[in-house]
Amino acid sequence: MAMGSRRTERQAPLFVPSGELARSPGHPFYERVNALLAEEGFDAFVESRCAGFYAEKIGRPSLAPGVYFRLLMVGYFEGIGSEREIAWRCADSLSLRSFLGYDLEQSTPSHSTLSYTRRLLDLETHREVFAWILSVLGRRGLLKGKAVAIDATTLEANAALRSIVRRDDGQAYDTFLDELARASGIETPSREDRAKVDKKRKKKGSNDDWTHPGDPDARITKMKDGRTHLAHKVEHATDLDTTAIVAVTVQAADCGDTSTVYETLAEASDHVREALPAGGVVQSVVLDKGYHSNGVLADLTELGFRTYASEPARGRRRWKGKSEARDAVYGNRRRIQGERGKALLRRRAEVAERSNAHCYETGGLRRVHVRRRDNVTKRVLIQAATYNLALLMRTLLGAGTPKGLAGRLAAACAGLLGAHLAARALVKVVRALIDTAHRLAPTPPPRAVVGLAA
Numbered sequence: 001m002a003m004g005s006r007r008t009e010r011q012a013p014l015f016v017p018s019g020e021l022a023r024s025p026g027h028p029f030y031e032r033v034n035a036l037l038a039e040e041g042f043d044a045f046v047e048s049r050c051a052g053f054y055a056e057k058i059g060r061p062s063l064a065p066g067v068y069f070r071l072l073m074v075g076y077f078e079g080i081g082s083e084r085e086i087a088w089r090c091a092d093s094l095s096l097r098s099f100l101g102y103d104l105e106q107s108t109p110s111h112s113t114l115s116y117t118r119r120l121l122d123l124e125t126h127r128e129v130f131a132w133i134l135s136v137l138g139r140r141g142l143l144k145g146k147a148v149a150i151d152a153t154t155l156e157a158n159a160a161l162r163s164i165v166r167r168d169d170g171q172a173y174d175t176f177l178d179e180l181a182r183a184s185g186i187e188t189p190s191r192e193d194r195a196k197v198d199k200k201r202k203k204k205g206s207n208d209d210w211t212h213p214g215d216p217d218a219r220i221t222k223m224k225d226g227r228t229h230l231a232h233k234v235e236h237a238t239d240l241d242t243t244a245i246v247a248v249t250v251q252a253a254d255c256g257d258t259s260t261v262y263e264t265l266a267e268a269s270d271h272v273r274e275a276l277p278a279g280g281v282v283q284s285v286v287l288d289k290g291y292h293s294n295g296v297l298a299d300l301t302e303l304g305f306r307t308y309a310s311e312p313a314r315g316r317r318r319w320k321g322k323s324e325a326r327d328a329v330y331g332n333r334r335r336i337q338g339e340r341g342k343a344l345l346r347r348r349a350e351v352a353e354r355s356n357a358h359c360y361e362t363g364g365l366r367r368v369h370v371r372r373r374d375n376v377t378k379r380v381l382i383q384a385a386t387y388n389l390a391l392l393m394r395t396l397l398g399a400g401t402p403k404g405l406a407g408r409l410a411a412a413c414a415g416l417l418g419a420h421l422a423a424r425a426l427v428k429v430v431r432a433l434i435d436t437a438h439r440l441a442p443t444p445p446p447r448a449v450v451g452l453a454a
Contacts, residue, residue: 027095029402033073033393034099040136042066049128053120063109067100068117069129069382071109074099076386077401079364083118087111118370118378126378130248130385131271137244137388138275142395144241145272147284147344150264150291151238151352154253155360155376156367157218157230164210164220164230173210207254217373219253232368232376235260236384237268238355240286240347244391245355246271248384250377257290262299284308286348292332294325301328308336308344358390359383362401 037043043066050065074096075086090096091108102108137143164173174194181189181197189197198204205220205228212218218230233255237247247268251260265285272280285300287309300307302324309332319326335341360366365383368376390401 027099027402029077029393029397029399030095030099032397033389036389036392036396037066042069042132045132046129049125050121053122053125063113063117065117065121067109068114068121070100071114072379072382073386073389075365076359076363076383076390079362081364081367082369083114084111084369087114115370118375121378123374123377126381130381131274133385133388134244134246134271135275137242137392138280139277140392140395142242142392143239143244143246143272143275143280145239145246145268145276145280145282147240147286148237148246148265148268148272148282149240149286149344149348149352150235150261150268151288151348151356152233152235152251152257152260152290153356153360154221154223154231154233155365155380156223157212157215157232157376158367158369158371159212159215159218159230161220161228161230163214164212167209167211170213215371217252217376218371221253232373233260234360234380235264236352236355236359237264238351239272240344240351242391243351243354244388245359245384246275248380250373250380257287258293258296261287261291261296265300265305284344286344288348294322294329297328297332298325301331306335307332308341308348310336310345355384355387359387363387 043064046065046069054062071083071086071090074090075081075083078086078089080086080089087108087110090100094104097104097108100108134143162173165171166176177194177198178189180201181193184197186193186197207219210220212230215230218232220228221231221233222228223231231253233251233253235249235251235257236245238244239246247264249260249264249267251263265282269282272282282305284306285308287296287307289310289312292309292311297307297309307328311329311333317326317329336345359380360383363383363386365379368379370376370379393399
């Protein structure tokens with residue numbers, strides 16, 4: 001048989017019958033997600049909320065709101081942070097085309113259409129979609145809301161430190177260093193000279209002096225890995241009983257935890273009350289050491305919350321004229337030393353970190369690809385909403401992502417194969433034992449044949 005060769009040049013047919021186009025049976029995970037969204041009336045909900053942003057007759061056909069939010073869901077399920085990559089992935093995948101409702105002869109949305117729709121829909125609409133998915137969890141028994149854990153992380157901004165400018169006159173960073181070098185006696189400073197001058201300065205990365213012209217909401221901050229970047233701060237409120245995210249806010253990265261906790265807790269209380277059919281109330285708030293302060297504990301106690309905040313070692317305290325803060329701190333200390341307090345703190349360390357890891361590490365959004373706080377908040381809200389949707393999918397399919405479902409199927413197949421091989425090995429052992437028993441058994445004596453007389 002002669003070896004065939006691949007044709008590098010081929011002429012595409014002029015007409016292709018639509019019945020002959022390749023069809024995808026669809027991914028079982030995405031098919032189940034679509035069935036769930038259709039059962040709960042997702043498309044009708046988002047279309048009613050977004051109707052005011054579209055013209056009735058003029059203009060070209062727009063991107064349907066249900067398709068827009070599904071595109072952002074794909075970003076979480078596939079671990080993609082860039083809208084450009086999301087658009088390319090959906091155009092390339094038959095199963096994702098089926099998830100979005102596009103046939104092969106139809107063009108999927110481009111990244112510019114996706115970004116334009118994000119800018120078109122306001123932030124409140126994205127919050128309503130997040131609250132709607134949370135209400136689905138509440139109706140299906142996946143939300144308790146009695147004890148919530150609040151934790152924050154930083155996301156790298158879509159802005160480079162080398163592009164920052166001074167807030168007062170808009171001067172670039174390198175130009176500023178050149179002036180400092182000339183003032184020190186260096187007429188034509190090189191890159192090494194600028195680095196030497198910059199190294200000796202104190203508070204050179206102050207957010208009071210510098211900003212980024214493309215993303216003024218980003219702040220210079222130290223990331224979790226120790227590097228310094230322009231970043232945004234994201235804060236989660238997570239239900240400790242079910243691991244559902246009940247609130248997510250985006251804050252300035254240079255704001256302390258003690259100043260941002262109030263907004264996140266207020267949103268968490270509102271969402272829990274609206275999502276649960278009988279109306280839920282947040283009773284306990286579990287925090288790490290970064291949130292522990294006299295003001296925070298006193299305020300939360302006055303609002304009726306039971307606090308469980310890890311207490312840093314601060315030595316002997318003086319409480320003269322601070323009776324309210326003293327009572328709040330001592331009450332918190334008494335609670336975290338009890339069995340329930342210790343269990344809640346252990347649970348917080350597990351649940352809060354897990355939600356951050358799912359949304360931003362495996363979800364592909366540790367570095368955001370949009371600018372301005374409103375746009376970052378929109379992406380983060382749908383990312384957290386999809387995390388909650390994945391939590392519901394884990395109860396239905398046993399997996400919260402397509403890769404997780406594939407891993408479970410592979411594990412099940414491996415288990416069946418292992419059971420089959422073990423059964424075959426057992427059969428071989430039984431046959432060997434039977435053969436050995438036959439060989440070792442004594443030979444029976446021949447039977448006497450008695451002839452009958454004629």
